[in-house]
Amino acid sequence: MKYIQDSELLEKIIQQYHVEEMFDQTKQLPFTLQQYTPDEIILLEGMEMQSLLFLVEGKVRITSSIATGRSLLLRFIHPFSIIGDIELIRDVPVQSQVQAVNECLLIGLPFDYIKQYEIDNPKFLHTLLEHVCYKLQTCTTASRVNLLASVENKFASYLMSTISAEPNNNFGIELTTSNIKEMANLLGTTYRHLNRVIHSLTQKNIIERDKNSIRILNWDDLDKASNGIRYK
Amino acid sequence: MKYIQDSELLEKIIQQYHVEEMFDQTKQLPFTLQQYTPDEIILLEGMEMQSLLFLVEGKVRITSSIATGRSLLLRFIHPFSIIGDIELIRDVPVQSQVQAVNECLLIGLPFDYIKQYEIDNPKFLHTLLEHVCYKLQTCTTASRVNLLASVENKFASYLMSTISAEPNNNFGIELTTSNIKEMANLLGTTYRHLNRVIHSLTQKNIIERDKNSIRILNWDDLDKASNGIRYK
């Protein structure tokens, strides 16, 4: 993570997302601007959280670890999103693992500051409420989805989500195989089984696989294979 | 549903749960007091919601329908709980089906009133936020659970939850078999499979089944069979 000292950029972003409308005193809020590289971990489950974060650029993956050391993909988030709402309100440690998918820009605002100056500001509270309610609604949907979706559905959806975030969409898209194990974990399945699914999609000419890449041959069919599942 | 006209009881409940601390003007809030009978449906998915509800007595089941007409048990709630938060904040139709497990008492407060007088009240907003955050945290946990729990786990847990809410816990507990289909739906499985699971638990002498009842023979083993799953 790299702190960026660029008050002009910060100001621009604040304008863009109407951040100032959320707070009482618009100027001199102790914001930090943070940049993360692809795959960099932003928050680890269990750590104490110090700042509320606003995702303003890039795409972020939210996962949750389960007993066996595996992890489960909860959702992807995009700008403008709030990270740390539960932790701020309920005073609990970080609930999920948060990781940058591509290059990301986040704004941070210390909990201490919020608790001192903004915690009773209705505008701020409304913003929080709306975001948390949205997440709850999404999570409920996801619960349902988990009962309907096969690994193939989820993998197809995951592939599309991850790849469409890549900038180099020139002619066929690459994806290293080195992280197939990680993908299996994210989808809540085993390496063995994901391999089976990849094999099956390859047979159907929906994706193509060689040494170090997976390439999508047929987006339409991949979309069908996802069966409408979306990690929005 | 029966409206109860008993301002004394209402007052007592308001005191008990410190409801007045949540609102600005403590007196003359247009509360209604509503009573539901066991298994009565409180809210149907998709309907327009008019009042925020507070569960103050009894136990309520929250479910969500999925494509195939099946439904999925989301959670049980107990006093003091808020029903309708997402609907109030996001202005969406009722998201889940809400049904009384036993005799329930709820307080209602019209959305109109809230939007007019309380929507910017920080105390009220805090209460809402806390409850929604709690639900979100629970839902995330449940998502994980759904990936770990077998139907046997869920059924064992469900049985214990439902039965412990019954008052007549004298010597062995009864449960009509007529609703096994409904239970299967609630657990997100088929009648056929739930039958298998019941059969298996019967074989192990954990439960006993005759014409019209299921009786728990061994709570400890049933608890083990639930594998720690709790629909709190």
Next chain:
DNA sequence: TAATGAAAAGGACATATGTCCCAAAAAGGA
């Protein structure tokens, strides 16, 4: 280059669960 060891892929089998359908049982009606 050949031997060795680590990483990746895949075969074989087990389990949980869904689907389909038939048989047993219960409920009604003549």
Next chain:
DNA sequence: TCCTTTTTGGGACATATGTCCTTTTCATTA
């Protein structure tokens, strides 16, 4: 009471997925 219809239970099989272990591939070192 006996026959018909409906309801309930369960057999048989299919599919998705997990576990375990062997084979294959690939890189590394003598």
